[in-house]
Amino acid sequence: MRRRVGRLATIGHSGQPHIVPVCFVVDERGVYTAIDEKPKSGRVLKRVQNILEKPDVAFLADHYEEDWSQLGWVRIDGSAEFLPEGGERDRASRLLRSRYPQYESMELSAVIAIRILRVLSWGDMDS
DSSP, X not given: OOOSOEEEEEEOTTSOEEEXXXXXXXXXXXXXXXXXXXXXXXXXXXXXXXXXXXXEEEEEEEEOOSSGGGOEEEEEEEEEEEOOSSHHHHHHHHHHHHHOGGGGGSOOOEEEEEEEEEEEEEEOOOO
């Protein structure tokens, strides 16, 4: 998937949706995104808290053009999990670092794997 930014939607314990833009990579095992070391509020991130409480998530990547015949999106519904240390986490970290050079010098404090349950798409994602 050529899009550089996607949106990760999680659900809080109250049922309230929470959506944030994320950097990501996709492979045959799923979608991976990371919690990096950029300055955060100092508290547990809402997406982390939500995934720990309810791992059901949706991920969206889209393409917009003023020429609406070029619009497109892909939505992935799945279950998110935090990867422990080990082979899959190391591989996902390498993939993320190769796609986003900014990650080269950053600590990735968490890597999230989205296990794909359903893929929906519409329009043109090749542009």
